[in-house]
Amino acid sequence: MITESGGLQHWWHQRLTAVALIPLSLWMGFSLASVPNANYAEISAWVGSPLNALLLIAFLVSAFYHSILGIQAVIEDYVQTEDIRAQGLVVTKVVFILLGVVSVLSILKVVMIG
Amino acid sequence: MAESNRPISPHLQVYRLPLTGVLSISHRIAGVLLALGLLVFCYGLLAIAQGEESFTAFQSFSHSFFGQLILYGWLFALFYHFCHGIRHIIWDFAKGFDQDMMDHLAILEIVSSIVLFILAILLAR
Numbered sequence: 001m002i003t004e005s006g007g008l009q010h011w012w013h014q015r016l017t018a019v020a021l022i023p024l025s026l027w028m029g030f031s032l033a034s035v036p037n038a039n040y041a042e043i044s045a046w047v048g049s050p051l052n053a054l055l056l057i058a059f060l061v062s063a064f065y066h067s068i069l070g071i072q073a074v075i076e077d078y079v080q081t082e083d084i085r086a087q088g089l090v091v092t093k094v095v096f097i098l099l100g101v102v103s104v105l106s107i108l109k110v111v112m113i114g
Numbered sequence: 115m116a117e118s119n120r121p122i123s124p125h126l127q128v129y130r131l132p133l134t135g136v137l138s139i140s141h142r143i144a145g146v147l148l149a150l151g152l153l154v155f156c157y158g159l160l161a162i163a164q165g166e167e168s169f170t171a172f173q174s175f176s177h178s179f180f181g182q183l184i185l186y187g188w189l190f191a192l193f194y195h196f197c198h199g200i201r202h203i204i205w206d207f208a209k210g211f212d213q214d215m216m217d218h219l220a221i222l223e224i225v226s227s228i229v230l231f232i233l234a235i236l237l238a239r
Contacts, residue, residue: 015206018199029192029230033238035158036176036185040166047162060152067149074146096152103156106163 010069017066024059048110057104064100068093133220141198144191151188186235193230197223 031052035043046052071092079085131139161172175181201219204210210219 015203018203022196022200025192025196026230029189029196030234030237032185032189033234036173036182037239038173040162040169040173043162043169047159060155063148063152067145067152070145071149074142096149099152099156103159106156106159109163 010072014066014069014073017062017069020062021059021066024055024062027055028059044110044114047107048114050111053107053111056107060103060107061100064096068096071096134216137198137220137223141195141202144195144198147191148188148195151184151191154184154188189234190227190231193234194223194227197226197230 031046038046047056072089075085075088075092079088158172158176161168176185201210201223204219210216
């Protein structure tokens with residue numbers, strides 16, 4: 001029985017999120033360039049519009065997952081001390097998942113309440 | 115494996131990496147910067163959610179020198195990581211490994227990142 005665990009799953013999920021991020025990053029990059037020129041009303045309306053909110057959430061979820069996998073790879077490559085490496089891997093996941101939750105909640109708040 | 119204090123022979127200090135090697139480590143560095151930038155991104159979203167005052171404070175930070183550096187640095191890192199990432203996917207299909215292709219794709223990805231970056235800034239409203 002072949003199970004996808006550890007390395008293979010990591011690699012595959014990295015590719016899946018990468019492919020999802022192809023259109024999403026382009027959209028995000030081009031949208032972000034307009035941010036410095038927007039005032040509160042404009043940006044609140046932009047984030048609050050359902051389509052943008054959806055794309056934003058899709059981008060963030062994919063990006064956070066992709067980041068977890070990427071940072072984990074970096075930690076595994078450069079940190080030799082086993083304890084610190086293990087802790088680093090856990091901390092990475094915790095931080096990005098927390099950030100993910102916070103950002104999605106923020107977006108939903110703007111969509112629903114304004 | 116226990117840590118050892120045995121010396122290793124110098125590598126990065128003495129050998130000049132080939133272009134593909136430089137692009138590879140840049141891709142990794144860009145990735146780390148992008149991940150860090152996501153923190154700032156979230157902070158911005160939180161500021162928007164908290165209302166006009168919070169956002170205005172965040173906005174004035176984004177107009178400062180450091181703010182601009184972070185914003186445009188992140189943007190370029192995004193496009194560069196994106197273009198080199200596409201090359202990784204091409205490699206995953208076992209294409210593009212012969213020497214000519216390597217060089218062509220290397221130039222292509224550098225030029226593409228710069229073009230995307232400039233395009234994004236020009237199209238900004």
